[in-house]
Amino acid sequence: MNAVSSTQSAIQSGSRWTIADAMKIHTDDPTTTMPVIDYAFPVIDSDVWQWDTWLLRDIHGKTVTFKGWYVMFALVADRSATGDTVEGWHSRNNYSYIGYYYSRTGNGADWKFGGRVIKEGANSRSWEWSGCAVMRENSGSTVDLFYTSVNDTPSESVPSYTTGRVLADANGVWFEGFDVCTDMFQADGVNYANIVEDQYWDFRDPHIFRNPDDNQIYALFEGNVPGMRGDFTIGSDEMGLVPPATTVPAGAQYGAAAIGIARLKSDSTKGDFSQWEMLPALVTALGVNDQTERPHVVFQDGLTYLFTISHHSTFTGNSTGPDGVYGFVSRNGIFGPYTPLNGSGLVLGNPSAAPYETYSHFVDPAGYVQSFIDTLPQPGSADPQNPEIYRIGGTLAPTVKIVLDGERTFLTEVHAYGQVYAQGVWPTSSAWDKRS
Numbered sequence: 083m084n085a086v087s088s089t090q091s092a093i094q095s096g097s098r099w100t101i102a103d104a105m106k107i108h109t110d111d112p113t114t115t116m117p118v119i120d121y122a123f124p125v126i127d128s129d130v131w132q133w134d135t136w137l138l139r140d141i142h143g144k145t146v147t148f149k150g151w152y153v154m155f156a157l158v159a160d161r162s163a164t165g166d167t168v169e170g171w172h173s174r175n176n177y178s179y180i181g182y183y184y185s186r187t188g189n190g191a192d193w194k195f196g197g198r199v200i201k202e203g204a205n206s207r208s209w210e211w212s213g214c215a216v217m218r219e220n221s222g223s224t225v226d227l228f229y230t231s232v233n234d235t236p237s238e239s240v241p242s243y244t245t246g247r248v249l250a251d252a253n254g255v256w257f258e259g260f261d262v263c264t265d266m267f268q269a270d271g272v273n274y275a276n277i278v279e280d281q282y283w284d285f286r287d288p289h290i291f292r293n294p295d296d297n298q299i300y301a302l303f304e305g306n307v308p309g310m311r312g313d314f315t316i317g318s319d320e321m322g323l324v325p326p327a328t329t330v331p332a333g334a335q336y337g338a339a340a341i342g343i344a345r346l347k348s349d350s351t352k353g354d355f356s357q358w359e360m361l362p363a364l365v366t367a368l369g370v371n372d373q374t375e376r377p378h379v380v381f382q383d384g385l386t387y388l389f390t391i392s393h394h395s396t397f398t399g400n401s402t403g404p405d406g407v408y409g410f411v412s413r414n415g416i417f418g419p420y421t422p423l424n425g426s427g428l429v430l431g432n433p434s435a436a437p438y439e440t441y442s443h444f445v446d447p448a449g450y451v452q453s454f455i456d457t458l459p460q461p462g463s464a465d466p467q468n469p470e471i472y473r474i475g476g477t478l479a480p481t482v483k484i485v486l487d488g489e490r491t492f493l494t495e496v497h498a499y500g501q502v503y504a505q506g507v508w509p510t511s512s513a514w515d516k517r518s
């Protein structure tokens with residue numbers, strides 16, 4: 083083992099998503115494929131582009147209603163600011179802020195856009211990217227909002243949090259506070275690549291939860307394997323159990339995605355989420371893929387399911403797969419070891435007839451999966467990537483349900499556009515899932 087690969091294995095103490103695993107990915111398998119969306123899909127609010135979305139929940143993951151209202155948070159951009167055009171949609175990250183919506187029914191048809199959550203100016207950096215919104219334990223109405231504080235120049239991406247209160251009456255939902263933003267942690271260059279090592283580094287999307295095994299609070303996040311970009315040795319560990327004579331594909335070493343984890347050290351009961359211990363990644367995709375975004379976790383039947391979204395365009399070497407949600411399962415709690423769900427990791431991908439129709443899937447603890455519509459080709463279109471004929475989404479896709487059956491998953495139900503389910507009413511009395 084040379085010096086590079088021994089350093090690599092020291093940091094890669096977690097589980098691997100290997101090149102051999104990715105060889106098992108099959109686009110259009112009906113059990114792991116999103117339905118083709120109707121070209122005439124409805125739009126929740128045509129004043130804003132809406133993409134990454136998350137529901138109000140408790141720290142165990144259970145989605146909750148508040149005073150009879152369903153509440154969802156999403157990255158949004160004012161269409162008027164971006165230019166209500168194809169270019170506007172594709173530049174939305176540069177206008178992104180966290181907005182909220184509320185609904186009486188959760189059936190997707192009565193969402194009302196409520197506006198901005200974080201007070202203007204409170205986030206000291208340029209944009210607000212993805213995170214999660216968690217009702218503070220033992221509180222009536224305190225919400226801790228975790229998000230990614232992203233700066234344009236100099237380029238920065240810092241998981242952060244801000245706290246406020248949710249209020250509601252018969253007419254709607256509104257928020258107070260969210261006027262102080264605090265950094266959680268930064269890419270350390272030791273457990274996770276920083277910008278010096280990798281100018282395309284990913285470090286974002288905090289997902290906070292209480293771990294049923296040790297009752298500690300953790301944050302999952304999107305990261306990259308530490309080390310200089312492209313300067314990785316792809317060896318037998320990263321290749322996995324490949325057929326004979328398989329060689330390392332050119333460019334594989336540019337895939338360095340990592341599902342990160344950190345443990346809270348400060349006192350959450352005082353609302354202090356500022357001190358964290360960085361831990362080595364749970365799953366790395368060295369040689370396979372460069373982005374594992376919005377990681378989140380579901381505990382079910384004594385198993386730990388780790389989900390993450392990834393793109394067709396971020397697979398490296400010869401590996402390939404659709405845009406969608408991928409997953410890994412552990413029989414031994416949050417620290418693994420993990421094996422890829424369905425053998426390959428693919429849980430729900432876009433169909434080849436509409437390869438970019440949805441993204442940013444989020445799996446709730448009951449298996450309901452929300453995602454947003456990205457670009458939808460006209461039915462029968464020969465070139466699904468042609469902006470002349472695709473329809474931009476910027477709104478929610480039909481919700482689907484998957485069943486988690488041990489190490490396999492199955493698509494079993496398709497519901498309405500933007501439909502959501504709550505697993506509890508706030509205040510929730512107990513953890514969603516006591517491990518068996």
Ligand code: FRU
Pocket residue numbers: 134157175178211212213230286287304375376441442
């Ligand atoms: C996923 C994602 C997140 C990021 C956000 C920015 O769709 O790339 O990782 O926080 O979108 O828009």
